[in-house]
Amino acid sequence: QVQLQESGPGLVKPSGTLSLTCAVSGGSISSSNWWSWVRQPPGKGLEWIGEIYHSGSTNYNPSLKSRVTISVDKSKNQFSLKLSSVTAADTAVYYCAHLFSYYYYMDVWGKGTTVTVSS
């Protein structure tokens, strides 16, 4: 069973870049599936950020596309999220998730990591 663990700075300054990593264990990131990022602002709902395939193909939420980069590191079995020009509105719990390609559902989620944007 695949397990996911997010990591990264819990505090980012406004206008800076948020950088998170999701470590994949119990399976290979090179499996025929997608890997996603989802976020949840405090007290609010879920927002899909984007996804990546092990080949490097990506899809992003249009509302964030200009600021988001998702990449994969097969040698470390992990994938990463970078969100640039952050503001307080980017404060959220960030989750990584495994997206099973055939049914296109997110069946495994990390525990989430809280990122606060503040000076």
Added chain:
Amino acid sequence: DIVMTQTPLSLSVTPGQPASISCKSSQSLLHSDGKTYLYWYLQKPGQSPQLLIYEVSSRFSGVPDRFSGSGSGTDFTLKISRVEAEDVGVYYCMQGIHLRFGQGTKLEIK
């Protein structure tokens, strides 16, 4: 962009009673491949979301059969036949064409 609208946004249910959540999409979720990409997730307090239902009506592994999904096109429903205390949390529908969630429905126990 396909917008997902859930109703109600909150509901309070007596244990053992049924519950129903509606989810409407602004466009049909029937894809040209014949699949309908509508999912239901539950986020229990303090936890990550968990998958309940995929492709409208298929229960994910380990999900109790008191949960059922139905619908087609743009109108979908999640039903809990007999609510239990462990069912509290926020329920989200999600469309898989552009991966967008509904606003969420908070289920509480009376």
